[in-house]
Amino acid sequence: MQPEVTEPEANSPAKPLLEARGLTKIYGSGPAAVRALDGVDLELYPGEFVVLLGPSGSGKTTLLNQLGGLDVPTSGVIRFRGRDLATASDAERTRYRRESVGFVFQFYNLMPSLTARENVALITELAPDPMDPEEALRMVRLGERLDHFPSQLSGGEQQRVAIARAIAKRPSVLLCDEPTGALDVRTGVAVLEAIERVNRELGTLTVVITHNAVIADMADRVIHLMDGRIQHQRRNPVRIPPRELRW
Numbered sequence: 001m002q003p004e005v006t007e008p009e010a011n012s013p014a015k016p017l018l019e020a021r022g023l024t025k026i027y028g029s030g031p032a033a034v035r036a037l038d039g040v041d042l043e044l045y046p047g048e049f050v051v052l053l054g055p056s057g058s059g060k061t062t063l064l065n066q067l068g069g070l071d072v073p074t075s076g077v078i079r080f081r082g083r084d085l086a087t088a089s090d091a092e093r094t095r096y097r098r099e100s101v102g103f104v105f106q107f108y109n110l111m112p113s114l115t116a117r118e119n120v121a122l123i124t125e126l127a128p129d130p131m132d133p134e135e136a137l138r139m140v141r142l143g144e145r146l147d148h149f150p151s152q153l154s155g156g157e158q159q160r161v162a163i164a165r166a167i168a169k170r171p172s173v174l175l176c177d178e179p180t181g182a183l184d185v186r187t188g189v190a191v192l193e194a195i196e197r198v199n200r201e202l203g204t205l206t207v208v209i210t211h212n213a214v215i216a217d218m219a220d221r222v223i224h225l226m227d228g229r230i231q232h233q234r235r236n237p238v239r240i241p242p243r244e245l246r247w
């Protein structure tokens with residue numbers, strides 16, 4: 001029997017979802033120029049949980065903004081599913097952000113006059129195949145807080161609403177910039193559990209920026225940034241659940 005014709009890459013490892021090559025970002029010009037990213041090469045794979053560590057000013061947020069299509073590089077390439085976001089049109093980059101990326105920031109930016117459910121629903125109206133807001137809120141363990149307003153929720157609960165809002169469009173990429181930066185340890189753990197559950201159950205490529213090295217133990221892979229470059233990377237043999245992290 002003739003073997004079936006297969007794609008050449010059929011037996012090769014998974015393709016990266018996001019890929020950076022020589023990614024460079026310079027803010028400003030002349031003597032005031034700041035080289036925030038300096039030739040970053042990186043591959044991020046579907047379903048991975050990646051923690052990005054590095055001191056303040058090392059380029060973490062700049063890299064996350066590039067991965068999320070919020071900004072374009074000065075030079076180099078940043079590909080999503082093989083398509084270069086740097087040379088894509090603004091409309092294409094907007095579509096990438098809207099359909100494929102969930103963002104979580106240190107501050108939750110919820111609408112104070114809307115309930116948890118309504119805050120999530122705002123986003124699902126824009127997405128082609130959204131989750132029910134209630135389902136997204138249950139995933140972050142807020143199924144009992146659907147009709148609470150932000151002012152009736154703790155900081156950690158508000159951040160979990162922000163996570164529900166970010167994932168309700170079923171993004172393939174979840175980007176979190178210091179998601180526990182404003183929280184104490186106990187509420188921070190609940191937020192990390194919500195992020196970890198999304199990654200595990202939805203298979204969302206997840207990148208978490210933190211300057212807390214303890215959090216790195218919950219990742220598949222840890223990337224250290226320094227002066228706009230990847231200083232080193234490591235792969236963890238096992239992922240430690242957030243509540244078992246030693247603070």
Ligand code: ADP
Nearest residue numbers: 027034036054055056057058059060061062063
């Ligand atoms: P991190 O998130 O690791 O603290 P950033 O990516 O925010 O680092 O910043 C990297 C460098 O780029 C820093 O020196 C910072 O001052 C500079 N920078 C970041 N954003 C801007 C901007 N919009 N304009 C000018 N410089 C910036």
Ligand code: MG
Nearest residue numbers: 060061062177
């Ligand atoms: Mg930052």
